[in-house]
Amino acid sequence: MPHKPHPPKPLRGAEPNTWAHSTITERLPEIVHRVIQENKFSAVIENALKTLYNEIPQSPIRFLKDTSAPDAEAWETYIAPHTAQNWLEVPWFFAEHYLYRRIIEAVRYFEIRQDPFIRQKQRGLEISLGAIESLAAKLNAWLGKGNVTKAQLEQMLTIDLWGNQADLSLWPADDKEKPHHANPKQAQQYVLADDREKASQYLTGLKRQKARVDFLMDNAGFELVTDLALADLLLSGKLTGTVKMHVKAHPTFVSDALASDVWGAVYTLKNGNHPEMRLLGERVYAHLMEKRLDLIPNFFWNSPRAFWDIPHPLRQELEKTNLLISKGDANYRRLLGDCHWPFATPLAKILGHFSAPVLALRTLKAEVAAGISSPEVERAQKTDAHWMTNGRWGVVQLTN
Structure with missing residues (x-):
C-alpha cells in the first residue's frame, strides 16, 4: 500500500x-x-x-x-x-x-x-476570443519554426498558469474585478514558487513518442484553451506521444471542465473566424480523433476525497504517466487534502505516496499551500493582505 x-x-x-x-x-x-x-x-x-x-x-x-x-x-x-x-x-x-x-x-x-452552469461557461469562452486568437498565433508561429525550445515551453507553462485566474465560481464571466496582470514582468513578481525551468527541462528530456503526460483539468473557457494549447505544443512538437485529460463527471465549481466542454471549445476554435484559431482547432481535433489526446471523466474528481484516498484502479492508471499536471486551485487543494500544512512543507513530502512526477500550476484562491519558502511567504504577506485568496499569486511546483 x-x-x-x-x-x-x-x-x-x-x-x-x-x-x-x-x-x-x-x-x-x-x-x-x-x-x-x-x-x-x-x-x-x-x-x-x-x-x-x-x-x-x-x-x-x-x-x-x-x-x-x-x-x-x-x-x-x-x-x-x-x-x-x-x-x-x-x-x-x-x-x-x-x-x-x-x-x-x-x-x-x-x-x-x-x-x-452552461451560460457562464459559454460567456467565459466568448469574452476570451481575442486572447485566444493571440495565443493561437503565437503557438502556430512556434510550431512553424521546427523544434520546440525550452524557452517556448516555459512561456507556455506561464500562459497556462495565469489562465487559471479564470474561475467562474469566484468571478462571473462579465465581472470586471477578476484578477489579471498588466504584463509578463509584473506577473513574474507574483510567482511564489517557480519550477518552470525544471519542468521544461524535464519535458524536453522525455522519450518523445513513448512519453505520456496527464492533466487534471480545471476550468472551462480560456483556461481550457490554454490547456489545449499546452497539450498541442507537447503533441505537435513531438515532446510526448499521448496526452490524457482527466475531466469532471458532472458539472461542478461552476466552470470546471466536462468532456463536452472540451469538445465545445475545440469546435469553437475549429469554426472560428480567425485563421490562426482555426489552425489550432484543426490540430487539436486531429489529436482527439487519432487518440493522441484522450478525455477521461471520473467521479473521483467530483468527490470530497483527498488525493491520497484515490481509488486503486485510478491510481494505477495515473501512475503510468511520465508527468501529471495538476491545474488550478481545487485540484491543488485535493493534493494537500485541503489541510493546514505549514507553508514551507515540501510538496514532494505530501505527495510521497504517488510514484509519478507532479507539476502543479495554480493561482492561489484558498488559504492552503505548501512548498513556499518563508521569505516568499513574508514578501506576499507584506505586499498583499489577500494574497492567498485573490487569484493574483501563483505557484509552479514540480515533484520529481
Missing part, C-alpha cells in the same frame, strides 16, 4: 474571519441564487434550489435523495460521518463539493443532462 501522509487538520468554515467561512456563508448561497436566475427550470426544480439556498449554513448535512444516480453509493459513504454537522462544521472541501452535488440533485442532472 502507498504510504499516506499524516495531515494536519482540514480547513473548516467554522474558523472565523477566513475565506472558508465567507465562502460558505456568502458565496455558496450566491452560486445557488445564480443557478436559479440563469436557467429556466420548472417550478419543482426551482423550489428544490430555493430549499438548498435556505439550508446554508445552519441546517444539518443530509443524505442525497437521487439514490439511483451513478455516484449515489459513493456519496452515502462521504456523507455518513457528517450528518450531525452543519455546513460550517464539516471540512470546507467537503462542504463545497457537497454544495455542487446537491445542485446536481436539485436540477435532476442525471435525468435531463442540463448543465446548470
Whole structure:
C-alpha cells in the first residue's frame, strides 16, 4: 500500500474571519441564487434550489435523495460521518463539493443532462476570443519554426498558469474585478514558487513518442484553451506521444471542465473566424480523433476525497504517466487534502505516496499551500493582505 501522509487538520468554515467561512456563508448561497436566475427550470426544480439556498449554513448535512444516480453509493459513504454537522462544521472541501452535488440533485442532472452552469461557461469562452486568437498565433508561429525550445515551453507553462485566474465560481464571466496582470514582468513578481525551468527541462528530456503526460483539468473557457494549447505544443512538437485529460463527471465549481466542454471549445476554435484559431482547432481535433489526446471523466474528481484516498484502479492508471499536471486551485487543494500544512512543507513530502512526477500550476484562491519558502511567504504577506485568496499569486511546483 502507498504510504499516506499524516495531515494536519482540514480547513473548516467554522474558523472565523477566513475565506472558508465567507465562502460558505456568502458565496455558496450566491452560486445557488445564480443557478436559479440563469436557467429556466420548472417550478419543482426551482423550489428544490430555493430549499438548498435556505439550508446554508445552519441546517444539518443530509443524505442525497437521487439514490439511483451513478455516484449515489459513493456519496452515502462521504456523507455518513457528517450528518450531525452543519455546513460550517464539516471540512470546507467537503462542504463545497457537497454544495455542487446537491445542485446536481436539485436540477435532476442525471435525468435531463442540463448543465446548470452552461451560460457562464459559454460567456467565459466568448469574452476570451481575442486572447485566444493571440495565443493561437503565437503557438502556430512556434510550431512553424521546427523544434520546440525550452524557452517556448516555459512561456507556455506561464500562459497556462495565469489562465487559471479564470474561475467562474469566484468571478462571473462579465465581472470586471477578476484578477489579471498588466504584463509578463509584473506577473513574474507574483510567482511564489517557480519550477518552470525544471519542468521544461524535464519535458524536453522525455522519450518523445513513448512519453505520456496527464492533466487534471480545471476550468472551462480560456483556461481550457490554454490547456489545449499546452497539450498541442507537447503533441505537435513531438515532446510526448499521448496526452490524457482527466475531466469532471458532472458539472461542478461552476466552470470546471466536462468532456463536452472540451469538445465545445475545440469546435469553437475549429469554426472560428480567425485563421490562426482555426489552425489550432484543426490540430487539436486531429489529436482527439487519432487518440493522441484522450478525455477521461471520473467521479473521483467530483468527490470530497483527498488525493491520497484515490481509488486503486485510478491510481494505477495515473501512475503510468511520465508527468501529471495538476491545474488550478481545487485540484491543488485535493493534493494537500485541503489541510493546514505549514507553508514551507515540501510538496514532494505530501505527495510521497504517488510514484509519478507532479507539476502543479495554480493561482492561489484558498488559504492552503505548501512548498513556499518563508521569505516568499513574508514578501506576499507584506505586499498583499489577500494574497492567498485573490487569484493574483501563483505557484509552479514540480515533484520529481
